[in-house]
Amino acid sequence: MTAAITTFHPPLAQPGYRLFDGPLRDVTDAHADQIGVVGMPSDWTHSSRLGTRFGPEALRRATSLLQSLRPQGASFDPDTSLHTVPATDWLIDCGDAEITAQDVDATTEAIAAMTEMLTVAGAIPLALGGDHYNSFPACLGYSRGLAKRAPNARFGYIQIDGHLDFSDRLGAWGSHNHATNARRISELPNTDVSNMVWIGITGWVDGGDLVLIEEQGGRVFSAGDVQKLGAAEVMRQALAHAMQGCHELYLSIDIDAMDAGYLPGTGSIVHSGITPRQYYDLLDGLAEAPLGGLDIVEVSPPLDPSQRTEFLSAEMLFRVLRRFRTRPVTGPVTEQ
Amino acid sequence: MPLRSAPLPRMAGHLSFMRAQTKAIGDVRPGDLAVLGVPFEDTSAPHAGQSLAPRAFRETSVYFGWHANPQFSHPVDIDARQDISTEGLHERLCDLGDIAPGSEDAIHASLEAATSQISRNDACAIILGGSDRMSETVQSALPNCQTAQLGGTPDDARDFHVAPLPNGRGTPCNMDTAAQRATFSRWRDPSRPLFVRFDLSVFETPLSALCDQPRLGGCDLETVMQWLELLGQQEVSAIMLTGLNPNRPGMGVVKVGQRLMVTALLAFIYARLGFGIENPGRQTSKEYVLT
Secondary structure, three states, rough: OHHHHHHOOOOOOOOOHHHHHHHEEEHHHHHHHOEEEEOOOOOOOOOOOOOOHHHHHHHHHHHHHHOOOOOOOOEEEOOOOEOOOOOOOOEEEEOOOOOOOOOHHHHHHHHHHHHHHHHHOEEEEEEEEEOOHHOOOOOOOHHHHHHHHHOOOEEEEEEEOOOOOOOOEEHHHEOOOOOOHHHHOOOOOOOOOEEEEEEEOOOOOOOOHHHHHHOOEEEEEEEHHHHOOOOHHHHHHHHHOOOOOOOOOEEEEEHHHHOOOHHHHOOOOOOOOOOOOHHHHHOOOOOOOEEEEEEEOOOOOOOOOOOOOHHHHHHHHHHHHOOOOOOOOOOOOOOO | OOOOHHHOOOOOOOOHHHHHOOOHHHHHOOEEEEEEEEEEOOOOOOOOOOHHHHHHHHHHHHHHHHHHHOOOOEEEEOOOOOOOOOOOHHEEEEEEEEOOOOHHHHHOHHHHHHHHHHHHOEEEOOOOEOOOOHHHHHHOOOOOEEEEEEOOOOOOOOOOEOOOOOOOOOOOOOOOOOHHHHHHHHOOOOOEEEEEEEEHHHHHHHHOOOEEEOOOOEEOOOHHHHHHHHHOOEEEEEEEOOOEOOOOOOOOOHHHHHHHHHHHHHHHHHHHHHOOOOOOOOOOHHHOOOO
16 A cells, blocks of 8 residues: 555646647746647638547647657657657647637637737737638737737748649638638738738649749749648748748648548548658758748648548657757667 | 539538539430439348448548539639639539349349430439449449559459459559559550459558458558559550448548548549540640649
């Protein structure tokens, strides 16, 4: 009996999952160079298969599990031999924005208010979707916050996606939905289409949208371009294009750019041929990029009974946040 | 009036293959691509659900019919940077519906009669299976036909096989264009009808999550599309899609297999319609380039 008592471990200080098992904090607690996580459990702005409203919780669960497999001081990042560090100082999870189904204005403003506050504080908002529409309010708040923090600063934009999402309107859904988010972002005052880049586009796209993008100087890399040029080279070119005359980068990660054979748990599947390794190579190319804000969207756990979608997506976050969550090895590694 | 011209959401409205016009079989014209569903369940299959495949194909195909929605300007193949013509699709792709359920004998008889009638009209039947047992019925409706088979288990050594099951001899699945096209050309007898069997098992297993016959190896999407484009340039009498079970246990929400097959099938459809082929009398994709 005594042994049982002495081996008792206290429960978690906070119930539920937070991204990377990080601390739960209010957006007002954020400070500079910290990742501030905002959940966007909303999928009613998607036009076909729903379920992404369960995405934020799945990402929190998956990153927490993966983080637990990489304890401090006991694991290397296999590609860089850097230490993994716990999410105690570099990340705070601010919980979910208030979603008001069927009220696009209320939902948009609720999300934007959180990412704006984080940005004003100098933190980097990381928004968890949700369908891809929610990328717009996340970026809207970032744009507003950037305008307050650095009035003359401009941001470049990279969207990894199987689709352009550059329509002005979509059928019954109007102007604010998962097919118009990039168009709405292009209308923000501190960015420009000439600093917008799309990567992983596959299949058919609307020709008018493509013309509009390219005539205004935007750049589109198809999934075939990733195959031909290589993921690292595509991202190198994309970053150079997006950052021309810009101070920061906003990144939108739509998981559906990955081939649906590997990653079926998303609303708008495509067979892009992009493998998990290629997707991770793309994100590795952003490890040192001047990220101002980012989102990851379209994780739909109900559409993938195997759950591999949420773990592949969690690994995407491990990749793109490498410089935050790892430290150089300065001495011998010991178990802790 | 094609059904797809209405600006409907994808899941709304009448369901037809790629939102194509519906037709009675008697109205099929020479050169048409006539879609026909065979919701037939092979009761010896390892899992139940094959009969749901035709509907699954149609549901996923609407994504590709959606590109002809008038709210969009014109569809572009982003990799090829070429416009996709929708004019020919409107005119020549049609959906005849499904073979009515009934006794197995009655289903065989209906399928044989329908395939035969479509062939006599110099049209091409796109048959959405269903069990691959029905392929014998299609063959019987096309006397003296040659059969090209993608995936699946070989039945006849005289057929032309691409990535057959089992792949014990390590048949290469990558298309060696020169050598394999030459082999195909030698095999093909243009005086005989051509039947194409397109089984989901032609794909490598990681891409075809819903195949009842998982395999080692297999083709990637690009290779299968190359084959289907080549076959689509022939005067094909019928192509039959088999091997999809959209209802594998616990996987009913995963739409990967049907999207994979329909994505590949587009290469066949576009080739049959003459898009991208330098063939006098046929429209080439260049005529439609607007950008």
